[in-house]
Amino acid sequence: MTIKRTAITTACLLACIGSGMAAAPDGPHAAARPGRAGGIDCRKNNMHLCPEGEFAVGKDQWGEIVRVNMLKIKDWSKVPGVKKAWPMQGFEGVPGMAFHPVISEVKDVDGDGKLDIFRRRSEHAGEGIERLDYDDGSVVWVSEPVGALSGDESRLPVFDLHGKGRYSVVHAAREDDCFALWCLDVRTGRTEWRAPFGDGVKRNYGNGQGDVVVGRFLDRKTRAVVVRDGGVLHCYDHTGKKAWTHDTKLRGGNAYAHELCRHDADGDGLDEVFPNWQKLMMGLRGDGTILWQDTTQAAHSDYLVCADVDADGKTELIYDHHEGAGPAYVVEAMTGNLRMKIDYRKEGLRNAQNIAVGDFDPAR
Numbered sequence: 100m101t102i103k104r105t106a107i108t109t110a111c112l113l114a115c116i117g118s119g120m121a122a123a124p125d126g127p128h129a130a131a132r133p134g135r136a137g138g139i140d141c142r143k144n145n146m147h148l149c150p151e152g153e154f155a156v157g158k159d160q161w162g163e164i165v166r167v168n169m170l171k172i173k174d175w176s177k178v179p180g181v182k183k184a185w186p187m188q189g190f191e192g193v194p195g196m197a198f199h200p201v202i203s204e205v206k207d208v209d210g211d212g213k214l215d216i217f218r219r220r221s222e223h224a225g226e227g228i229e230r231l232d233y234d235d236g237s238v239v240w241v242s243e244p245v246g247a248l249s250g251d252e253s254r255l256p257v258f259d260l261h262g263k264g265r266y267s268v269v270h271a272a273r274e275d276d277c278f279a280l281w282c283l284d285v286r287t288g289r290t291e292w293r294a295p296f297g298d299g300v301k302r303n304y305g306n307g308q309g310d311v312v313v314g315r316f317l318d319r320k321t322r323a324v325v326v327r328d329g330g331v332l333h334c335y336d337h338t339g340k341k342a343w344t345h346d347t348k349l350r351g352g353n354a355y356a357h358e359l360c361r362h363d364a365d366g367d368g369l370d371e372v373f374p375n376w377q378k379l380m381m382g383l384r385g386d387g388t389i390l391w392q393d394t395t396q397a398a399h400s401d402y403l404v405c406a407d408v409d410a411d412g413k414t415e416l417i418y419d420h421h422e423g424a425g426p427a428y429v430v431e432a433m434t435g436n437l438r439m440k441i442d443y444r445k446e447g448l449r450n451a452q453n454i455a456v457g458d459f460d461p462a463r
């Protein structure tokens with residue numbers, strides 16, 4: 100289905116990026132590496148916004164602003180705007196560990212109107228994935244132990260892979276001698292299948308290793324999984340059988356990556372795959388056929404968004420041609436043909452991390 104959207108302005112495209120905000124450095128573990136050369140030390144930037152106590156309610160011209168001190172907060176239920184909060188149960192006892200939004204998912208998988216919560220119990224090897232009850236946070240089940248977190252930012256996808264109304268949890272973990280793609284039954288936590296790939300060696304702090312995207316890549320009924328190991332993509336069908344592999348030949352720092360998305364860009368009912376690396380942006384059909392490649396990519400993008408930006412009925416892909424410097428490229432998603440460059444630095448934005456596209460301009 101083609102998403103019809105009205106045209107957007109440059110300001111709308113980038114308004115949510117927040118030029119004055121301290122951008123998080125790359126990768127889930129990067130916050131523990133203060134003083135990254137050329138980057139932003141999030142321990143030093145914007146700390147004046149951190150409340151003294153557990154939380155504070157401030158105000159600006161748009162209304163109230165709630166700020167939470169993540170190191171001090173004990174009772175989330177007192178924080179204005181929080182609808183549900185319960186103490187986390189089960190494994191959490193590693194110093195420096197905290198609930199990790201990258202490796203969690205919230206979705207109503209059984210249609211009872213209550214959200215179901217899934218999370219990895221630890222970033223480290225030897226713990227499983229668990230399902231939590233919405234009412235009190237109690238543990239519904241814990242899977243068998245999975246490997247360590249790779250460092251990807253693809254969350255913990257929960258989808259109906261088989262096309263039968265039954266959901267599965269998908270996750271890639273780093274084992275002793277390989278990576279492994281796990282598929283768990285949401286009803287029981289039992290392993291449906293486990294597909295090993297790669298050599299398990301962590302590179303680029305794990306960025307681009309274990310990125311997972313789920314889509315209708317192979318047929319219109321089931322969903323398949325594309326997982327990335329550095330410069331190599333692997334696609335598995337809903338039963339865990341390998342469908343295809345694509346090796347970009349990117350290695351070392353050139354294979355640094357953490358953005359990977361899917362979208363049915365031509366509306367034929369099958370999703371296309373759009374992976375980005377430090378030195379490559381490309382589009383592939385769901386069967387692994389290459390649609391296009393931008394080998395001029397200067398440095399990895401921190402966002403990938405598909406939308407019909409100019410409302411001509413065709414989908415565009417938006418990505419950053421040089422992380423932190425731009426410009427944002429707007430290309431035809433199916434061909435890669437460049438339609439527009441947006442120099443966000445001229446708009447006063449220092450580093451574009453995450454963007455949103457929508458009908459923001461009431462005049463259009």
Ligand SMILES: [Ca+2]
Pocket residue numbers: 206207208209210211212213214215
């Ligand atoms: Ca539910």
Ligand SMILES: [Ca+2]
Pocket residue numbers: 362363364365366367368369370371
């Ligand atoms: Ca398609």
Ligand SMILES: [Ca+2]
Pocket residue numbers: 406407408409410411412413414415
């Ligand atoms: Ca378009």
